[in-house]
Amino acid sequence: MPKLIKDGRVVDDQWQGEILQPEQIPESPAAPVAVQLEPGQGPATIPCALSNLGLVTIFFPAFTDGRCFSYARELRESGYTGEIRATGHFIRDQLFYLQRCGFNAFQFAEEVDLDACLASLSDFSESYQAAVDQPEPLFLRR
Amino acid sequence: MYVYDQVDQRIIDERVAQFRDQTQRFLAGDIAEEHFLPLRLQNGLYVQRLAPMLRIAVPYGMMNSAQLRKLAEISRNFDKGYAHISTRQNVQLNWPELADVPDILAELASVQMHAVQTSGNCIRNTTTDQFAGVAVDELEDPRPWCEIIRQWSTFHPEFAFLPRKFKIAVCGTESDRAAIHAHDIGLELVPHPDSGEIGFKVLAGGGLGRTPVIGSVVCEWLPKKHLITYLEAILRVYNQLGRRDNKYKARIKILVKAMGVEAFREHVEEQWKALKDGPSTLTDAEIDRCKGFFTEPAYKQIDGLAAAATVKAQGEQNPEFGNWVTRNTVAHRVPGYRIVNISLKATGYAPGDISDVQMEAVADFADQYAFGELRSTHQQNLVLADVEQEHLFDLWQKLDALGLATANIGYLTDVICCPGGDYCALANAKSIPVAEAIQDRFDNLDYVYDLGPLDLNISGCMNACGHHHIGHIGVLGVDKKGAEFYQVSLGGSQDKDASIGKILGPSFQQEDMADVIEKLLTTFVGLRQSEESFLDAYRRVGLEPFKEAVYAKAD
Ligand code: SF4
Numbered sequence: 001m002p003k004l005i006k007d008g009r010v011v012d013d014q015w016q017g018e019i020l021q022p023e024q025i026p027e028s029p030a031a032p033v034a035v036q037l038e039p040g041q042g043p044a045t046i047p048c049a050l051s052n053l054g055l056v057t058i059f060f061p062a063f064t065d066g067r068c069f070s071y072a073r074e075l076r077e078s079g080y081t082g083e084i085r086a087t088g089h090f091i092r093d094q095l096f097y098l099q100r101c102g103f104n105a106f107q108f109a110e111e112v113d114l115d116a117c118l119a120s121l122s123d124f125s126e127s128y129q130a131a132v133d134q135p136e137p138l139f140l141r142r
Numbered sequence: 143m144y145v146y147d148q149v150d151q152r153i154i155d156e157r158v159a160q161f162r163d164q165t166q167r168f169l170a171g172d173i174a175e176e177h178f179l180p181l182r183l184q185n186g187l188y189v190q191r192l193a194p195m196l197r198i199a200v201p202y203g204m205m206n207s208a209q210l211r212k213l214a215e216i217s218r219n220f221d222k223g224y225a226h227i228s229t230r231q232n233v234q235l236n237w238p239e240l241a242d243v244p245d246i247l248a249e250l251a252s253v254q255m256h257a258v259q260t261s262g263n264c265i266r267n268t269t270t271d272q273f274a275g276v277a278v279d280e281l282e283d284p285r286p287w288c289e290i291i292r293q294w295s296t297f298h299p300e301f302a303f304l305p306r307k308f309k310i311a312v313c314g315t316e317s318d319r320a321a322i323h324a325h326d327i328g329l330e331l332v333p334h335p336d337s338g339e340i341g342f343k344v345l346a347g348g349g350l351g352r353t354p355v356i357g358s359v360v361c362e363w364l365p366k367k368h369l370i371t372y373l374e375a376i377l378r379v380y381n382q383l384g385r386r387d388n389k390y391k392a393r394i395k396i397l398v399k400a401m402g403v404e405a406f407r408e409h410v411e412e413q414w415k416a417l418k419d420g421p422s423t424l425t426d427a428e429i430d431r432c433k434g435f436f437t438e439p440a441y442k443q444i445d446g447l448a449a450a451a452t453v454k455a456q457g458e459q460n461p462e463f464g465n466w467v468t469r470n471t472v473a474h475r476v477p478g479y480r481i482v483n484i485s486l487k488a489t490g491y492a493p494g495d496i497s498d499v500q501m502e503a504v505a506d507f508a509d510q511y512a513f514g515e516l517r518s519t520h521q522q523n524l525v526l527a528d529v530e531q532e533h534l535f536d537l538w539q540k541l542d543a544l545g546l547a548t549a550n551i552g553y554l555t556d557v558i559c560c561p562g563g564d565y566c567a568l569a570n571a572k573s574i575p576v577a578e579a580i581q582d583r584f585d586n587l588d589y590v591y592d593l594g595p596l597d598l599n600i601s602g603c604m605n606a607c608g609h610h611h612i613g614h615i616g617v618l619g620v621d622k623k624g625a626e627f628y629q630v631s632l633g634g635s636q637d638k639d640a641s642i643g644k645i646l647g648p649s650f651q652q653e654d655m656a657d658v659i660e661k662l663l664t665t666f667v668g669l670r671q672s673e674e675s676f677l678d679a680y681r682r683v684g685l686e687p688f689k690e691a692v693y694a695k696a697d
Pocket of ligand 1: 560563607
């Protein structure tokens with residue numbers, strides 16, 4: 001079973017079903033579905049209510065494509081609480097920022113030492129601006 | 143100026159540790175070159191023609207004497223004993239070793255400095271008026287707002303991988319000394335037309351580079367408390383819709399142009415709806431906290447007229463000093479004080495370069511004469527903002543002894559010049575030798591003064607670090623079949639009436655550049671009406687007379 005980082009731990013991939021493109025999803029699915037987003041195909045393209053989703057994967061064609069960061073944040077701001085999984089070609093040194101934007105699972109396309117990567121989730125112990133992991137900016141907490 | 147508390151210090155220390163680990167992993171072969179690239183860039187590190195270049199952030203150009211001393215020490219210990227002031231008010235080292243950079247960053251952190259986001263496709267150092275807080279024409283000090291923006295943009299998790307670099311400038315005066323029209327976002331503190339309450343005029347989509355554009359107004363007046371959420375909305379639109387397929391079309395100016403400013407504004411408003419009045423809305427407490435770092439120093443009660451009279455008498459006795467006061471110092475808001483520009487444009491030295499010895503001396507002067515603070519300017523000079531007139535003569539003598547009293551601020555030989563082909567890997571052509579040749583040719587200061595205010599800006603390539611588009615005379619290094627050539631443009635301006643220069647015609651060889659500039663200036667002197675400036679004359683007569691003079695066939 002493929003491994004990934006989820007909620008700060010190295011785990012097996014638990015998702016059994018298919019991962020669909022947004023256009024393959026019915027307006028009201030019977031069971032929770034998984035959807036794959038990618039740059040150019042953001043949360044606005046999901047046809048069903050977010051509560052119907054069991055998993056959202058956001059694919060990085062290149063680690064420098066910053067659109068994915070905004071997508072995760074918008075999903076969380078719209079109230080989605082399930083798994084948001086980064087897939088594709090992001091890198092370990094982005095984990096801290098990705099997590100702040102609302103990603104809670106990370107499945108690397110490249111072979112990496114997942115246990116070593118965990119350290120990068122806590123590169124910083126404090127941040128200035130509000131984000132998904134800390135909805136209040138630092139200035140409200142000083 | 144802003145002083146770190148424990149949290150600010152912890153964040154910056156953690157950044158040093160993060161980059162130390164990344165550098166070690168890179169040197170051990172555990173991070174691929176292409177993955178390391180944005181990591182090092184966002185820590186200020188370029189790989190240049192000769193060696194890496196480290197760009198150290200000087201947030202909105204403010205430094206204290208301890209920081210300048212640290213820069214002197216670093217440039218001596220890790221470099222060749224000099225540093226360069228960039229056109230974005232930052233400090234650049236040209237010769238550090240990659241393996242030393244984490245140690246350099248740790249040294250910087252010890253004096254509350256860093257090289258965060260001075261490069262890469264992220265929000266860069268926010269810039270402002272070098273006379274902020276002391277200018278006579280200021281509506282409100284922009285620096286607390288710069289600091290608020292600095293904190294918001296530092297390690298912003300969503301905007302570290304933008305389509306392209308992103309630059310914000312803030313000004314608090316009508317005469318814009320921060321070139322806000324030439325930035326991705328320009329902010330001007332303005333009174334509300336009815337209530338008079340001060341808010342922000344927000345411009346977006348300005349920029350230089352390959353396609354120079356003057357910024358468009360996105361919001362005529364924004365209440366201050368909404369600054370951060372509004373910036374966040376703009377960045378979100380840009381991050382998602384900015385072009386990523388072509389690096390030359392990736393700046394926000396291209397997006398704003400392609401969409402039209404109305405459509406762009408609608409997108410921003412749409413994003414803003416979700417953010418407005420949210421937790422990032424600024425509180426009075428936070429605004430006051432930041433303002434509290436930029437209060438007035440302990441000015442003395444001085445009889446301004448008497449002080450000015452003394453300086454005048456000293457100037458009559460020593461005309462060289464008198465001339466320096468006229469050319470290099472500026473009126474201060476407080477009677478008895480002057481703003482002092484320290485020219486880093488002595489002939490024979492690369493524009494904007496300063497040695498370790500000079501840095502240490504200037505740090506001492508800052509302590510002795512200017513409350514321990516100084517500023518860097520986007521004209522690549524330094525400023526001591528609060529000098530008592532009574533001390534000007536002493537200060538001048540000391541500056542002069544160090545070669546820092548060239549009385550040319552705002553004149554032809556105060557050339558703005560990027561490092562160009564001597565250092566920069568991206569350059570098409572060298573820029574420093576052109577600046578030097580021009581400074582050499584026009585070594586008669588009386589002639590230079592007679593020409594009036596003149597911005598001569600030189601860039602070694604399209605990236606326009608030398609801001610050539612907004613120079614009254616702009617010079618751009620171009621590559622013609624492998625040879626270095628220079629294209630000249632006229633009529634650019636960075637002021638309130640910002641404009642982009644027009645290209646004169648075919649480009650020139652390096653050895654002809656001083657002649658070309660001389661012909662342009664002779665033409666100007668010939669057609670000038672009374673005290674007209676070069677820019678005004680150009681605006682009156684256009685390109686033609688200059689073209690004729692420069693391209694006329696020799697008989
Ligand atoms: S303008 Fe070009 S040559 Fe000059 S510093 Fe910038 S990138 Fe380098």
